[in-house]
Amino acid sequence: MTVLWLAILFWGVAWGANIWIAGRVKAGPLRWVPPVLFGIAVLVLWEGAVRALGVPEVILPAPSVVAATVAGNLGLLWSDFVQTIVKGALSGYVMGCGAALVVAVLVDRSQLLSRGLLPVGNFVAALPIVGVAPIMVTWFGFGWQSKAAVVFAMVFFPVLVNAVAGLAASDRMHRDLMRTYGAGYGPTLFKLRLPAAMPFIFNGLKIATTLAVIGAIVAEFFGSPTRGMGFRISTAVGSLALPMVWAQIFVAALAGTTFYGFVALVERRVTFWHPSQRVRG
Amino acid sequence: MKDKALPVLAVLGIIVVIWYLAAVWMNSTWVYDQAGRAGTAPGFSEVVRATMALERPLLPAPHQVAAALWDGITGEAITSKRSLVYHGWVTMEATLAGFALGIVLGVTLAIGIVYFRVMEATVMPWAVISQTIPIVALAPMIVVLSNTLSLGEALGLENRLVSKTIISAYLSFFPVLVGMVKGLRSPDAMQLDQLATWNANGWQSFLYLRLPSSMPYFFASLKVAIAAALVGAIVGELPTGAVEGLGARMLVASQFGQPLLMWASLFAAAIVAGMLILHVGALQRGADRMMGVRP
Numbered sequence: 201m202t203v204l205w206l207a208i209l210f211w212g213v214a215w216g217a218n219i220w221i222a223g224r225v226k227a228g229p230l231r232w233v234p235p236v237l238f239g240i241a242v243l244v245l246w247e248g249a250v251r252a253l254g255v256p257e258v259i260l261p262a263p264s265v266v267a268a269t270v271a272g273n274l275g276l277l278w279s280d281f282v283q284t285i286v287k288g289a290l291s292g293y294v295m296g297c298g299a300a301l302v303v304a305v306l307v308d309r310s311q312l313l314s315r316g317l318l319p320v321g322n323f324v325a326a327l328p329i330v331g332v333a334p335i336m337v338t339w340f341g342f343g344w345q346s347k348a349a350v351v352f353a354m355v356f357f358p359v360l361v362n363a364v365a366g367l368a369a370s371d372r373m374h375r376d377l378m379r380t381y382g383a384g385y386g387p388t389l390f391k392l393r394l395p396a397a398m399p400f401i402f403n404g405l406k407i408a409t410t411l412a413v414i415g416a417i418v419a420e421f422f423g424s425p426t427r428g429m430g431f432r433i434s435t436a437v438g439s440l441a442l443p444m445v446w447a448q449i450f451v452a453a454l455a456g457t458t459f460y461g462f463v464a465l466v467e468r469r470v471t472f473w474h475p476s477q478r479v480r481g
Numbered sequence: 482m483k484d485k486a487l488p489v490l491a492v493l494g495i496i497v498v499i500w501y502l503a504a505v506w507m508n509s510t511w512v513y514d515q516a517g518r519a520g521t522a523p524g525f526s527e528v529v530r531a532t533m534a535l536e537r538p539l540l541p542a543p544h545q546v547a548a549a550l551w552d553g554i555t556g557e558a559i560t561s562k563r564s565l566v567y568h569g570w571v572t573m574e575a576t577l578a579g580f581a582l583g584i585v586l587g588v589t590l591a592i593g594i595v596y597f598r599v600m601e602a603t604v605m606p607w608a609v610i611s612q613t614i615p616i617v618a619l620a621p622m623i624v625v626l627s628n629t630l631s632l633g634e635a636l637g638l639e640n641r642l643v644s645k646t647i648i649s650a651y652l653s654f655f656p657v658l659v660g661m662v663k664g665l666r667s668p669d670a671m672q673l674d675q676l677a678t679w680n681a682n683g684w685q686s687f688l689y690l691r692l693p694s695s696m697p698y699f700f701a702s703l704k705v706a707i708a709a710a711l712v713g714a715i716v717g718e719l720p721t722g723a724v725e726g727l728g729a730r731m732l733v734a735s736q737f738g739q740p741l742l743m744w745a746s747l748f749a750a751a752i753v754a755g756m757l758i759l760h761v762g763a764l765q766r767g768a769d770r771m772m773g774v775r776p
Contacts (some may be wrong), residue, residue: 222602231602238603247737259629286712316488326708327754328715331728331747334735420717422735437621445622449614456613
């Protein structure tokens with residue numbers, strides 16, 4: 201029981217430190233200390249509780265066991281990661297977002313279509329598109345192609361809706377100015393309207409990162425080759441190999457966060473001019 | 482009204498036309514194969530007709546899906562396990578339970594974040610990270626866990642419902658949290674000062690200023706949250722061994738090669754989503770009226 205009390209003590213100390221830091225630090229690199237400390241405190245409490253209370257591994261493995269599983273199965277985790285994230289999610293994400301942007305630019309030329317597409321697209325974006333996973337698996341087989349297709353279907357509408365809304369977002373005054381310069385459709389699109397649409401487009405792209413990872417994993421529940429994160433999770437759960445499941449969750453979390461963080465970083469570079477990206481002084 | 486409906490109808494019309502063309506194109510290979518085996522050479526119009534009436538088409542034509550959907554909804558008693566209404570209800574139950582739990586969780590966390598600086602510094606980054614973790618990776622484990630721990634029996638509910646509810650709540654709490662934090666912070670300094678002048682205490686300024694001004698944000702986030710909750714419920718049904726619910730129906734249909742049933746379940750899920758969103762919208766309008774918003 202001492203372990204548990206020590207863990208709880210650690211939690212208390214960390215929380216106190218966080219209150220102290222949060223009250224003083226508003227900006228700068230130190231603002232990352234509270235969340236990191238919080239994460240560490242959760243892990244310590246988890247480890248302590250599992251050890252002290254003797255929680256069986258089939259219910260909740262301790263973080264140290266999960267870490268050992270990750271370290272011991274790097275090759276397996278890597279091949280699952282490549283199969284699901286790189287081949288399935290990333291390729292579908294690139295194709296889906298690319299297609300959505302092209303369609304948005306095409307649709308934008310017609311008043312009728314762009315006005316009609318927003319409500320329809322908004323509705324479709326709210327539908328449970330994961331449901332197309334079994335259909336895609338029957339169409340494209342068990343390989344990564346069907347996963348990419350599911351991801352394509354899932355990311356297409358959120359990106360499309362945001363891009364169409366973004367293309368309509370440029371200022372009337374700015375458009376008039378472009379016309380005064382004698383700019384045609386092409387230059388106006390590339391020099392004014394696409395840059396002005398970027399905050400909207402990136403909003404869609406960020407939503408799509410999470411959807412892409414979800415889509416690729418869910419599609420594997422409907423049939424997959426004998427590797428991939430979704431496949432590994434469902435078989436590991438079946439044999440109650442919970443440390444393996446948590447190891448996969450760890451990889452999925454890492455991949456999802458990195459993916460999102462990367463897109464957010466690109467957004468900061470591309471839309472540096474937008475008020476939401478300006479560094480608060 | 483008219484100039485709003487026309488563009489939507491045009492887009493829907495284009496989608497249906499593309500769908501029909503795709504159905505003819507995708508199913509024609511099979512029709513030609515069959516004809517080749519039978520030794521006949523069908524004309525184009527015969528092929529088109531045949532592609533629309535296959536029993537196991539690659540892509541069923543819209544009217545086939547509509548027929549299967551109508552059959553699933555009205556063809557059976559709604560208590561039958563073959564009825565889509567029954568399965569839709571099972572899914573909706575979990576969705577609503579998860580939605581409710583997600584709202585409670587999201588609002589509670591949002592209040593904590595707005596009032597305690599330390600909560601904002603520690604919890605907010607993790608709430609964002611929690612959404613980049615694909616919950617579906619956790620789904621099978623939540624299902625197994627709630628079965629082994631018999632969480633449901635302790636609460637007098639079915640274990641399956643509990644696991645689906647947890648997954649739905651996980652997906653739906655985040656939009657509520659973000660919306661509520663924004664909403665509770667939306668009163669400006671002048672309004673807060675006004676309440677201070679009136680000697681309002683913290684509880685009163687919460688009840689009379691922050692809470693009412695957060696309502697538009699709250700309802701906007703509810704629409705996102707209800708859609709996320711439905712996705713959670715459907716995903717939560719997949720690893721449970723496909724017993725009941727629309728997600729289970731899709732899994733069974735895909736395993737037994739019944740594309741019509743699969744598409745009908747998919748559209749049933751879309752109808753459920755539409756109904757839920759409409760209801761949230763109606764709720765919002767009701768709340769707006771109660772609070773004196775004039776359109």
